[in-house]
Amino acid sequence: MALQSWKIGDATVTKIVDMIEPFSASRAYPDADLSEFDKHRDWLTPYFYDPAQKAIILSFHSYLVRSGKHTILIDTCIGDHKSRSPMLPTWHLREGPWLNNLAQAGVQPEQVNYVMCTHLHADHVGWNTKLENGRWVPTFPNARYVLHRKELESVQARLGQDGYNSPSYVDSVLPVIESRQADLVDTDHEFLKGVHVCQTPGHSPGHYCVEIKSQKAHAVMSGDLIHNAVQIARPDWITVFCGDKQAAVAQRTKFIDQHTDQDITLFAGHFGGPTAGRIASRKGGGRFFKVNP
Ligand SMILES: [Zn+2]
Numbered sequence: 001m002a003l004q005s006w007k008i009g010d011a012t013v014t015k016i017v018d019m020i021e022p023f024s025a026s027r028a029y030p031d032a033d034l035s036e037f038d039k040h041r042d043w044l045t046p047y048f049y050d051p052a053q054k055a056i057i058l059s060f061h062s063y064l065v066r067s068g069k070h071t072i073l074i075d076t077c078i079g080d081h082k083s084r085s086p087m088l089p090t091w092h093l094r095e096g097p098w099l100n101n102l103a104q105a106g107v108q109p110e111q112v113n114y115v116m117c118t119h120l121h122a123d124h125v126g127w128n129t130k131l132e133n134g135r136w137v138p139t140f141p142n143a144r145y146v147l148h149r150k151e152l153e154s155v156q157a158r159l160g161q162d163g164y165n166s167p168s169y170v171d172s173v174l175p176v177i178e179s180r181q182a183d184l185v186d187t188d189h190e191f192l193k194g195v196h197v198c199q200t201p202g203h204s205p206g207h208y209c210v211e212i213k214s215q216k217a218h219a220v221m222s223g224d225l226i227h228n229a230v231q232i233a234r235p236d237w238i239t240v241f242c243g244d245k246q247a248a249v250a251q252r253t254k255f256i257d258q259h260t261d262q263d264i265t266l267f268a269g270h271f272g273g274p275t276a277g278r279i280a281s282r283k284g285g286g287r288f289f290k291v292n293p
Pocket residue numbers: 121123124224269270
């Protein structure tokens with residue numbers, strides 16, 4: 001599969017895909033009126049919604065950002081060889097194309113300087129580590145791993161009680177702490193020149209977005225603030241994936257309000273297909289996701 005890349009000023013953003021799969025829309029949005037998908041069919045199909053299966057299309061990908069002397073990965077997907085819940089059969093003991101896709105982008109793991117985890121759910125930390133001689137070791141030996149303090153503390157406090165995120169903490173987060181490669185953040189700030197951490201708690205307690213500003217161009221990697229493009233039109237829709245559901249709605253609504261009709265490229269954590277676009281208002285009211293030309 002050809003890689004997709006975008007220029008944001010002097011920075012280059014490349015999408016590194018791990019997996020793309022349909023997910024039942026009624027499971028994702030149990031309280032929502034799904035006829036809404038038909039209302040927005042003109043811009044949701046074929047990349048964000050499959051009407052035949054009544055499924056949202058969930059893409060699991062990282063964003064590789066090359067800016068100046070920095071090589072940054074934002075989120076690391078599901079990962080290989082990880083033992084996962086039987087509820088997640090496509091994630092369990094997976095062997096995917098992610099590392100090859102990274103190599104196709106011209107990057108070897110040793111070259112990555114920073115790994116920024118928008119949050120610590122299992123589908124965002126998987127490639128933090130790899131299996132080597134029966135042990136989980138950091139995939140990126142020269143990288144600093146940027147984790148939110150509150151996110152880390154909340155996962156640690158629920159160890160053993162969270163069937164989804166406790167195993168991934170043990171095999172994908174703990175090893176980078178033990179190798180002393182973790183840097184904790186807990187404020188909004190310019191983390192590197194042109195790379196900003198913006199806290200957006202709700203989906204998870206320490207969720208953050210990453211903003212890239214280069215020349216006059218501006219982009220934001222929104223992690224799991226918005227799971228599917230339909231939520232651009234319906235930020236009030238609650239997903240089954242969110243922890244504090246009311247906070248997630250409030251955070252998403254605020255973000256969408258602030259980013260509507262702005263010259264800011266949105267790179268969401270799970271949007272499939274063309275992926276990059278803008279939040280635009282619609283004639284006659286409402287908003288939609290306008291894919292970048
Ligand atoms: Zn996710």
